Amino acid sequence: MTEIHVHAKPSRMGRKKEWTEQLRLPLAAGTTARIDSVLEEGEPRLDMIREAIEREIKRREKAKK
Numbered sequence: 001m002t003e004i005h006v007h008a009k010p011s012r013m014g015r016k017k018e019w020t021e022q023l024r025l026p027l028a029a030g031t032t033a034r035i036d037s038v039l040e041e042g043e044p045r046l047d048m049i050r051e052a053i054e055r056e057i058k059r060r061e062k063a064k065k
Contacts, residue, residue, distance in 0.1 A: 025049075 035045055 019050075 032045070035048060039045060039048055
């Protein structure tokens, strides 16, 4: 006979979202090709874009002080 396990908490499917905000970003013609041309092997395009945005935010915050 199969044993049935009952849990107080329902199990979750998948993993917790790391990125909760989304942004639609229209780019000039050829920009994605330029981004792709400088990516490391296997590097996701979005990782590069996120890093660039974070770097620019920090630069501007530092300039304000």
